[in-house]
Amino acid sequence: MKMAHTCVRVKDLDASLDFYKKAFAFEESRRRDFPENKFTLVYLTLPGDDYELELTYNYDSEGYDLGNGYGHIAISTDDLEGLHKSHEEAKFNITPLKNLPGVPPSYYFIVDPDGYKIEVIRNK
Structure with a gap:
C-alpha cells in the first residue's frame, strides 16, 4: 500500500489553483468534471512526485467551516x-520561521485561500 492523495474542499477553484501553482509549483495532473x-x-x-493533492470544488458551496481541529498537510x-x-x-499569509524546543528553525506555515494551513518543513 501507499498513500494516494489528500483532499481539500475549495470554494474558489481558480484562486486555489493559482495559489498552489504559485506558492509551490504544483502542476495539474488530471481533472474530472461532473x-x-x-x-x-x-x-x-509536485514535479517528480506522484502523490496528489485533490481540490474538490462543489459548485454551490459558499465555503466550509474548518472547525477548531488542527489538521494540515x-x-x-x-x-x-x-x-x-x-x-x-509574494505577500502570502505566512508565519515566521519556527522551531521545536532545542533545535534551530525548521518549519513555518502558509495559509491557502480557504484558510487551510500548510506546514512547510526542511527536508530531512
Missing part, C-alpha cells in the same frame, strides 16, 4: 529560508 452533479475534482502533483523543501523569503515577498 457538471450534472455540480462538482469538479482537480488533482495536483506538509510540504518539504531543501531551501526552507529561500522559500519562506519568496512567500513573504
Whole structure:
C-alpha cells in the first residue's frame, strides 16, 4: 500500500489553483468534471512526485467551516529560508520561521485561500 492523495474542499477553484501553482509549483495532473452533479475534482502533483493533492470544488458551496481541529498537510523543501523569503515577498499569509524546543528553525506555515494551513518543513 501507499498513500494516494489528500483532499481539500475549495470554494474558489481558480484562486486555489493559482495559489498552489504559485506558492509551490504544483502542476495539474488530471481533472474530472461532473457538471450534472455540480462538482469538479482537480488533482495536483509536485514535479517528480506522484502523490496528489485533490481540490474538490462543489459548485454551490459558499465555503466550509474548518472547525477548531488542527489538521494540515506538509510540504518539504531543501531551501526552507529561500522559500519562506519568496512567500513573504509574494505577500502570502505566512508565519515566521519556527522551531521545536532545542533545535534551530525548521518549519513555518502558509495559509491557502480557504484558510487551510500548510506546514512547510526542511527536508530531512
